[in-house]
Amino acid sequence: MTDPIRLSKRLIELVGCSRREAELFIEGGWVTVDGEVIDEPQFKVGNQTVALDPEAKATAPEPVTLLLNVAPGIDAETALASISAETLSEEHRSGKRPLRGHFLRLTASTDLQPNASGLLVFTQDWKILRKLTADAAKIEQEYVVDVEGDMVEHGLNRLQHGLTYKGKELPAVKASWQNENRLRFALKNPQPGVIALFCQAVGLKAVAIRRIRIGGVSIGKVPLGQWRYLSGKEKF
Numbered sequence: 001m002t003d004p005i006r007l008s009k010r011l012i013e014l015v016g017c018s019r020r021e022a023e024l025f026i027e028g029g030w031v032t033v034d035g036e037v038i039d040e041p042q043f044k045v046g047n048q049t050v051a052l053d054p055e056a057k058a059t060a061p062e063p064v065t066l067l068l069n070v071a072p073g074i075d076a077e078t079a080l081a082s083i084s085a086e087t088l089s090e091e092h093r094s095g096k097r098p099l100r101g102h103f104l105r106l107t108a109s110t111d112l113q114p115n116a117s118g119l120l121v122f123t124q125d126w127k128i129l130r131k132l133t134a135d136a137a138k139i140e141q142e143y144v145v146d147v148e149g150d151m152v153e154h155g156l157n158r159l160q161h162g163l164t165y166k167g168k169e170l171p172a173v174k175a176s177w178q179n180e181n182r183l184r185f186a187l188k189n190p191q192p193g194v195i196a197l198f199c200q201a202v203g204l205k206a207v208a209i210r211r212i213r214i215g216g217v218s219i220g221k222v223p224l225g226q227w228r229y230l231s232g233k234e235k236f
Contacts, residue, residue, distance in 0.1 A: 007033065008041035010050050021058040029099050030056035039099045063124035064102045065230035069222040072117040072208070076108035079120055083227055091221060092228035109133060110214055113143070113195050118211035119219040123230075131236055132214070136189045139236055142213035143185045143195055144178060147204040155202035165201035173198060 008022040011031060023041045025031055030053040031038060033045055070079045083106070085098040106122040109132040123129050132139065152158070162172040174186040175198070183204075185195055199206040212219055215236035222228050 004044035004046045006041060007031065007038060007043040007045050007050065010045050011052065014050060015052055017058065024058040024060060025052060025056050027099065027101050028057065028059065028061050029097055037097065039101065061099060061101050063126075064096075065121065065123040065125055065128050066102070066106065066227050067217065067219055067222065067230055068120045068122065068227040069219050069224050070112070070117060070120045071224055073115050076111070076120065080106060080108065080122060082225065083122065087226050089222045089226040089228045095231075096229050110136070110141070111192070112211055113190065113209050114193055116143070116195075116209040116211060117224065118143070118209075119214060119217075120211075121214065121217075121230075128230075128236065138188065139215045140186055140188050140213075141190060141211060141215075143187075143190075143209055143211050145183045145185060145195060145199065145206050145210075146181055146208040147183055147199055148181075148207055149204045152203040155204075158202060159198055163201055165197055168197065170194065170197060170201060 007026060008019060011017065011022040011025060012019060017025070026041045026043075027039055029037050029039050032051050032053075033043070034048045066083060068079055068083060074082075083103055088098055102124075105124050107124075107129055109121050109123065109129055112118065112120060121128075121132065123132075156175050156177075159170075159173050159175040163170055171187070171194075174184075176184050178184050183199070185198065187194075195209055196206045217230065217234045217236050220228075
């Protein structure tokens with residue numbers, strides 16, 4: 001029985017790599033201990049079998065972007081704390097393997113409407129963060145809104161051409177009925193509270209607001225409180 005040592009030190013002994021290379025191999029998910037991927041260099045090992053994937057690359061993991069289906073009224077800080085390997089959507093577990101590093105240095109972008117649920121984006125990728133902030137005025141967002149009440153005459157037409165409500169000018173917006181109690185709104189860079197105002201301006205009350213899309217990226221079938229990775233094919 002040997003005294004436990006850091007996994008990174010054991011890997012150095014096994015393959016003759018540098019300390020930094022060992023850390024990169026481990027953090028990249030290329031190292032297993034008794035067949036289980038361990039991505040923490042400080043993990044202690046004794047007589048377990050440590051193996052390095054033959055195709056391992058000593059490079060920093062690619063930055064990731066996570067798409068969370070957040071519950072209503074949850075702020076970004078609380079939402080971020082809920083993200084872990086355990087809350088990855090079951091339907092999206094194939095493909096990229098969750099690593100500890102995927103949950104570090106994440107930045108939230110594109111705030112939701114007040115008390116809304118739905119798609120919230122967390123990213124490590126500065127290019128995506130810049131896209132979502134610098135180009136916010138160009139990127140369309142889509143919301144579905146459950147409503148109560150009776151819409152005023154020509155309400156959809158008024159929304160689509162812009163209107164004034166209680167002295168506040170509201171921008172033109174794409175609006176359509178999904179069913180008798182649900183409206184769909186598509187708009188760019190919505191200001192806080194504007195969707196509730198749209199509804200009030202045409203005689204309706206917003207009961208539930210949910211963001212389902214930002215640009216070309218949809219939250220899809222991710223259950224409430226769970227998340228998935230942004231794929232390489234998706235673009236905001």
